[in-house]
Amino acid sequence: MIIFYDIPFAEPSICWSPNTWKTRYCLNYKGLAYRTEWIEYPDIEALCIKIGAAPTDSKDDGISPEYTLPVIYDPSTGQTISDSFNIAVYLDTTYPDTPRLFPPGTRALQSVFVQYANFRIVSHLGQFLRPAVFQKLPAGRSQEYFRRTREALYNVKIEEWAPRGDDRVREWRKLEKALVLLDGHCRRTKEEVGGEFICGINPSFADFVLAGIFQWCKEGFGTESDEWNDISSWQDGRWANFIGSLEKFSMVV
Amino acid sequence: MIIFYDIPFAEPSICWSPNTWKTRYCLNYKGLAYRTEWIEYPDIEALCIKIGAAPTDSKDDGISPEYTLPVIYDPSTGQTISDSFNIAVYLDTTYPDTPRLFPPGTRALQSVFVQYANFRIVSHLGQFLRPAVFQKLPAGRSQEYFRRTREALYNVKIEEWAPRGDDRVREWRKLEKALVLLDGHCRRTKEEVGGEFICGINPSFADFVLAGIFQWCKEGFGTESDEWNDISSWQDGRWANFIGSLEKFSMVV
Numbered sequence: 001m002i003i004f005y006d007i008p009f010a011e012p013s014i015c016w017s018p019n020t021w022k023t024r025y026c027l028n029y030k031g032l033a034y035r036t037e038w039i040e041y042p043d044i045e046a047l048c049i050k051i052g053a054a055p056t057d058s059k060d061d062g063i064s065p066e067y068t069l070p071v072i073y074d075p076s077t078g079q080t081i082s083d084s085f086n087i088a089v090y091l092d093t094t095y096p097d098t099p100r101l102f103p104p105g106t107r108a109l110q111s112v113f114v115q116y117a118n119f120r121i122v123s124h125l126g127q128f129l130r131p132a133v134f135q136k137l138p139a140g141r142s143q144e145y146f147r148r149t150r151e152a153l154y155n156v157k158i159e160e161w162a163p164r165g166d167d168r169v170r171e172w173r174k175l176e177k178a179l180v181l182l183d184g185h186c187r188r189t190k191e192e193v194g195g196e197f198i199c200g201i202n203p204s205f206a207d208f209v210l211a212g213i214f215q216w217c218k219e220g221f222g223t224e225s226d227e228w229n230d231i232s233s234w235q236d237g238r239w240a241n242f243i244g245s246l247e248k249f250s251m252v253v
Numbered sequence: 254m255i256i257f258y259d260i261p262f263a264e265p266s267i268c269w270s271p272n273t274w275k276t277r278y279c280l281n282y283k284g285l286a287y288r289t290e291w292i293e294y295p296d297i298e299a300l301c302i303k304i305g306a307a308p309t310d311s312k313d314d315g316i317s318p319e320y321t322l323p324v325i326y327d328p329s330t331g332q333t334i335s336d337s338f339n340i341a342v343y344l345d346t347t348y349p350d351t352p353r354l355f356p357p358g359t360r361a362l363q364s365v366f367v368q369y370a371n372f373r374i375v376s377h378l379g380q381f382l383r384p385a386v387f388q389k390l391p392a393g394r395s396q397e398y399f400r401r402t403r404e405a406l407y408n409v410k411i412e413e414w415a416p417r418g419d420d421r422v423r424e425w426r427k428l429e430k431a432l433v434l435l436d437g438h439c440r441r442t443k444e445e446v447g448g449e450f451i452c453g454i455n456p457s458f459a460d461f462v463l464a465g466i467f468q469w470c471k472e473g474f475g476t477e478s479d480e481w482n483d484i485s486s487w488q489d490g491r492w493a494n495f496i497g498s499l500e501k502f503s504m505v506v
Contacts, residue, residue: 188363
């Protein structure tokens with residue numbers, strides 16, 4: 001049984017990280033047996049060093065490699081893999097009889113999609129979501145670690161991160177607009193081959209990247225929040241429907 | 254015979270625009286009969302209105318629609334199509350027995366790739382290339398039009414656009430780095446299915462987007478320029494080889 005390392009909130013069994021969600025969707029979609037080990041932020045580096053998980057440098061942004069999750073350990077091969085893209089490639093290669101995460105020949109374009117999503121969507125969300133995520137992390141060591149590292153990395157106090165007033169309205173509109181543009185890209189495939197997903201009828205890694213971002217919104221803001229209600233309502237429920245269509249691959253085990 | 258509208262330099266029969274190059278590659282790759290009509294910048298809008306070519310808004314950047322090339326007129330269907338992506342879709346649909354520009358199910362990802370290339374590569378190149386392109390446009394109306402519209406759009410004088418000294422070195426390194434990162438994405442497909450192109454063994458629209466950017470560099474800076482020599486030397490000739498592999502689809506007719 002594969003061990004999947006994920007980052008906990010204070011409330012148990014909530015998967016919230018957009019990056020670990022990518023891998024959770026991949027494992028669920030492939031129907032592979034796995035169990036989750038929840039690793040608090042300040043323990044990730046020691047875990048990775050202990051089990052031989054490489055630091056990742058997949059953000060295309062010049063930030064030095066860092067130890068981060070998701071990581072999986074697969075006892076059937078003895079391998080430890082880090083980085084959600086590498087994990088997806090590993091799973092497609094190691095378990096060729098399960099549903100594919102990458103339609104043949106699309107890996108380069110899917111890798112570009114990850115960066116596009118970071119630049120065009122995550123970039124607008126982080127300032128809203130990271131302060132919300134902070135509140136839901138386990139009090140004490142996790143919150144202290146998150147505050148210290150994020151305040152240094154982004155050069156802003158947690159409490160002053162989220163935009164307010166007119167700024168908030170303007171920045172939130174940028175997010176909405178980025179999602180309208182993304183929908184425009186998605187329609188190109190829908191016009192050609194139909195289906196609700198980025199490559200057509202079946203979901204692929206890019207869909208899990210996008211769905212992971214929405215799960216981050218849903219769990220970070222909360223399902224009852226104004227922010228999540230707002231996102232769910234955009235484009236006649238386009239993104240709520242998208243998440244709904246992946247519901248059966250969303251279990252947290 | 255398809256009529257393909259392109260933008261001239263002062264020197265005849267030079268295709269230099271990254272956007273018109275995309276379409277020229279598509280036409281050549283499909284082996285479709287076409288001839289070029291060269292339309293100077295200040296005449297593009299009147300042409301488009303006359304032949305019923307829609308303005309384009311494909312840049313994902315909030316700039317209002319504008320009349321621009323490439324445009325094609327296909328007498329066999331009576332249709333006029335604008336925007337290189339739309340033209341590629343039209344050609345794949347109308348001429349299904351010619352080599353495909355989009356492997357099935359990849360249109361959304363290819364559309365995202367266009368924006369990625371704009372944000373991560375063109376954004377670093379424009380400041381260097383547009384002043385060089387200006388010098389090669391037909392003197393008089395074309396140069397006057399280019400100066401007026403670009404100086405208004407980018408809020409900078411043509412003569413002060415290109416960075417100098419340390420700035421130049423720093424900005425040029427950003428371009429080199431963006432291409433290293435792009436190569437990293439491309440390797441993902443190469444590791445899986447081999448081939449020199451973004452989707453594997455055969456070129457697709459994304460390759461023509463990228464090759465169009467390099468043609469812009471080659472013609473804008475000049476084949477003997479330090480800049481083009483520099484780009485050609487990066488990553489052991491990675492990009493020079495890439496352009497070379499598309500040589501047989503590079504004829505200007």
